[in-house]
Amino acid sequence: MKKHSRIGTWLALAIALVLALSACGNKPSGNAGASPSESSSASPSASASAPAAGADNPLKGKNIALIMRLNTGTFSAQYVDGVKKQVEKFGGKLTVIPSDNKLDVMASNLDAAVNQKYDGILLDHGDAGALTAGVQKALAAKIPVVAFDSGITAEGVTSIAQNDQKMAEQTLEALAADAGGKGSIVKIWVAGFPPMESRQIAYKAFQDKYKDIKQLAAFGTADGAQLDAQTRTEAILKQYPEKGSITAIWAAWDEFAKGAANAIKQAGRDEIKVYGIDLSDEDLAMIQDPSSPWIASAAVDPASIGQVQVRYLYQKIHGDDTPATVQLDSVYVSRDALPTDKKVTTADLSEYVKGWGASDQGVTDYLTELEQAVAGQ
Known part of the structure; x- marks a missing residue:
């Protein structure tokens, strides 16, 4: 009887050990050692929300x-x-x-x-x-x-x-004010570009408003714009050699303004003023130069x-x-608004011209x- 009892005891212990090991083996390995916050119990709404702007942000790497x-x-x-x-x-x-x-x-x-x-x-x-x-x-x-x-x-x-119409209006109104509402001007402009077409709308309104400001000539091309503007301005200056025969040149693009300004400066016709549209650091340097005929421009940074x-x-x-x-x-930038003792760039133009600078749009x-x-x- 004692022998059978010992066998029964060992058999019971063996069965208990197997059951214990089996229970341990059935524990989900994915959650082993995980805290509740690290477990796979995240809600669907959390996974569908926009990800944080970290290294795995889907907007990166585009x-x-x-x-x-x-x-x-x-x-x-x-x-x-x-x-x-x-x-x-x-x-x-x-x-x-x-x-x-x-x-x-x-x-x-x-x-x-x-x-x-x-x-x-x-x-x-x-x-x-x-x-x-x-x-x-x-x-x-x-x-x-x-x-x-x-x-x-x-x-x-x-x-x-x-706002192309506004830029044209800003420069044209300044031209008219400086000219006293009368004079003879040259327009440098080119068709076929949406911003140019918008600027032309403002130019036509300007012509209707200021009957005593006459257009002598109009030209312009997008190909080799600056050189073409300079060459054709030189020709216009020869066509109208008398001082005072040309009051101003209105350039609907800064590349046109640069070419026209170069031609006028080389010809010594300092009575002719240039009004442009658009602005860069190179343009600002020319506008600041007191010997340059280009005196103002309207632009967005x-x-x-x-x-x-x-x-x-x-x-x-x-x-x-x-x-x-x-x-x-846009803002209107004129030589009068700029300092005479330092060179200004588009980076610091906001110090002198209200409304210029980086946009948060x-x-x-x-x-x-x-x-x-x-x-x-």
Whole structure:
């Protein structure tokens, strides 16, 4: 009897040991050692919320295409710099694709960008007739598009523009005031660009308002704009050699203003004043030069234009609803407002001209967090 009892005891112990080991082996390994907050009990709503702006933020690492109709002059250079720096602040990469002032080439570049599956597309100085079909392809491919000065009204696109009529009005009204409401002027302008067409509307209103200001000539081309403006201004000066025969030149683009100013200065016709539109550091240096005939311009900070355009593109990438149009207000910059004892650049122009400088348009909390996360890497 004692022998059977010992066997029963050992058998009971063995069964208990097996059951204990089995219980240990059935414990879920994924939660081993995990605290409640680290377990897989997160709610669906938490996983669906927007992720924090950390290293895994889905807005980082985007490939952005900037398709430009033309990329000439210092205004364009500063605009591109603004675009590039803002994309980099968001942790993305920018590819600039110029089109040599050919709309058919720009349309082809847009199609190629869609086929290459860029994460977002920026357009600069395009045309609705040439680009709308390509824009529709981009939207169908779920690639967001934000255009600058392109006149595109396709649903789903945000179009950013300077207040071109206001800029023209600012410079033309200053010209009329300085001339005493009478005189003879030359217009340098080119058709076929949405901002130029808007500026022309203001010019026609100016002509209607100031009947005693006569137009002597009008010309301009986008190809080799500065050199062409200089050459043709030289010809106009020879055609009207008497001092006082030309009161002023109104240039609807800073590249035109530079060419005209060079021709006037070389000819010694210091009685002729130049009024321009758009502004860069190079332009400011000429306006500050007391020997230059270029005395004023109306403009929006080109770098801030690029920054604002990128912000709205990233809002679209994020899935936000964005406005169909965004308008950027201009300021009037004259030589009288600038110091005579130091050189001014667009970076410090806000110290002397109210309303100039970096814009906060398009900024959101999550884009600010994204910038901070990228900067902190």
